[in-house]
Amino acid sequence: MELTKQQIKITKGIAILFMLLLYLFCTKNYQDLYTPILFIKGIPLVYYLALFGDCCVAIYCFCSGYGLLISYKKDRECYFKNNLIRIGKLYINYWIILIIFVVILGPLLGKANSYPGSLKDFILTFTGIDPAYNGAWWFFTTYIFLVLSSSIINKAIIKHNSLLVIVISFGFYIISYIQRIKGILVFENWMFSWIVRQVALWGTSQFPFIIGAVFLKENIYSKIYNISYKLKYKNLLGVFTIIVMIIAHGIIETLFVAVFTGVIFICAFNIIDKPKWVNNLLDYLGNHSTNMWLIHMFFYMIYFKDLVYGAKYSVLIFVWLLVLCIASSYVVNFVYKLIIKLINNLNLKNINYVNSN
Template sequence: MELTKKQVSITKGVAILFMLLLHLFCTKDYQGLFTPLIMIKGVPLVYYLALFGDCCVAIYCFCSGYGLMCTYKNNPDEYNKRNAKRILKLYINFWIIILLFVFLLGYLTGNSATYPGDIKTFLLNVTAISVSYNGAWWFLTTYIVLVVLSKFINKVVQRYNNVLITLIVFVIYCICYVQRIKVVITFSNPFLNWAITQAALLGTSLFPFIIGAIFADKKIYSFIFNKVNNIKFKNILCIVGILFMIVCHGFVQTLFVAVFTGIAFIVLFNLIDKPDSLDRLLYYLSGHSTNMWLTHMFFYMVYFESLVFMPKYPLFIFIWLVILCIIPSYLINIIFNFIIKKYCNH
């Protein structure tokens, strides 16, 4: 019983919801932003829930590696062509968001000096080489590089010992994590600084991406599913497992563990038998997840901070931000589908 395309899509959507939760509430300096209802030794409970959301990138990378390996195995001859289309579509989606949220909103809110700013800033952002308009866009560059490298990665995963591969990419993860967090190596040359920053981001994302590819190639999820699916109280045990990770992460508050909590969450979350109504809701949200990822920071940080935090209480703020992101997502999707139908389906 492998993960279906729908399950992977839903899990990616949950990763984006985790990202929103992380960015909204992973702060102990909450005064003036929101009113927490439950406190644990002076710290809002929502802080710990948001902290667990730091696994969002690991979840997204795993799902991407998993999905791309499945695509590669189904049709290796068309793989590069499909990936080229995948990247082009992502860029088109990205450019529509730049048009609406950078040019249009920048002009309407009187922020055109920054959004879009000068021509150099614009060109660096529109190519995703450097993404100063929106901090959440850093992963766009990393994701595109992962997609470009994925055929080579898939071949390596299929050809060589997966335990050895896992050990190697874990070492890479550790080295790149230290560079990313501590910034051990710096250069006076801005291009070299950019390159080493991108290398560190890629290295920390490569580990969950390759684990996802290994899961897909070796059908590891099927093995786990067949072992535990008929266990009594499976759903309760999986929920307890997720809650246990949240509690443990509250004690070990380092981003380093996010890759492990993320992979464990994917397995536990998908093993849970969820109500159809919840599945439908999460699948609906997953259809807007890319737009939520690329736009949410414009709402809560750039243009409309007071509007986003207007509901005061964390649950309502979170739901409100999701709604605010989904409303323009429909317009983005309409423009996107028009462009794809008219210019890209030939």
Template structure:
């Protein structure tokens, strides 16, 4: 019993909620931001829940690696073409949001000096070479690189020793973490500096991606699934383990362990039997996850901070931001649909002329 497409989709729905939770509440400086209801010592409980959300990128990378190798095995010949189309679709979605939130809303809301700012900044962001407008956009560049190098990762996992691959991948993860968090290597040269920044991001992202590829290739989840069939009170134990992960991360607050909590969460969460209504909600959120990822930081930070935090209490703030992002996602999806229709119509016209 391997991860199904639906399970991967639902897991991505969880990841976007984790991301928004992390960005909204992962701070101990809550005064003037929101009103905590429950404290652990002097720290709001919401801080620890938000801290656990730092596994969101690891979850998404794992799911991406898992899904991509399945596509690779199914049709290796068309794999590259499908990946280019996958990247192009992301770019189109990204460009729609860039136009709305940077070119249109920036000047309207009196922030033209930052959004769009200089022509150089806009061009670098438009190409996703350097996404400086939005802190959550760094992953666009990293994701594109992962997709482009995925054929080589897939081949290595299929043909080489997986223990050695995991070891090398972990070393790269460790080096990437040091570069990303500590900034061990920096240059006055802008290009060299950009390169090492990207290597830091890629280093921390490729490890969960590679683990996802290995999980799919070696059918590791099936082994876990078959093992849990023999366990009584599986759901209770699973929920207890997730709680233990949250508590453990509260004691060890470093981002370094996010990849491990993320992979553990993916397995435990999917092994637990969930009510149908919860799966439906997460499936719905997954459909909007890309747009939510790309717009939420503009909403809660750049433009409408006071509006987002107006409800004062964390659960209301969280739900309010989710609702706003989903509403905007519908608009973006509608524009995207119109562009797709126009593009198809133009293609038909070109074919008929020729």
């Protein structure tokens, strides 16, 4: 019983909810932002829920590694070509959001000096080499590198012992994490600095990505599911596991453990039997997850901070940001479909022209 395509999408829906929680409420300086309702020793309860949300990137990387190995096994010959198409479609999505929220909204809202700002910033962002404007866009470049390097990763995973691959990956994760957080290597040269930063970001992301692929190769989730399926209180066990992780992460407040909490959460969450409406809701959010990732920071931090936090209470703030992001996502999807339709029509005309000659 491996993870299905729908389960992967639902899990990505959870990841985006965690991301919103993380960015909205993972701060102890809440006085000027919102009014907490519940506290634990003077700290808002929502802070600990938001802190647990730092596993959002790890969850997304796990799902990507898992899904891309499935694609690799199905069609190795077209795998690289399909990945280029996947990246191309992501770029179209990204450019639409860049134009709407930076090129159009920036000047309209009186922030043209920064949005779009200099030509250099715009070009580096447009190409995805070094995105500016939105702090959450760092993962755009990292994700592209993960996808482009996934052929090599998948070959290594299939060919070599899984434990050996995990150990090597974890070692690189530790080195990358130290560089990312501590900044041991510092260069004044922009190119060297960029390379080191991208290697560190890729290094911290490749570990959950590889774990996802190894899970598929070794049928690890199936084994966990088969064991849990025999348990009378498997739903209770799954919920209990998640609660324990939230408490443990509240005690150990370090991003280093996000990979482990993310992977355990994926297993615990997916073995829980959920109402159909919950699965449908998360599946719906999964459809909008990419746009929400690329959009949300423009609302809660850059342009409309007072509007978002004006809801006052954490639940209302969270729902309000969710509504704003989804509404924007529909606009982006509308433009995206028009562009894809135009591209398809142009390709069809070219094919017809070649055939006629």
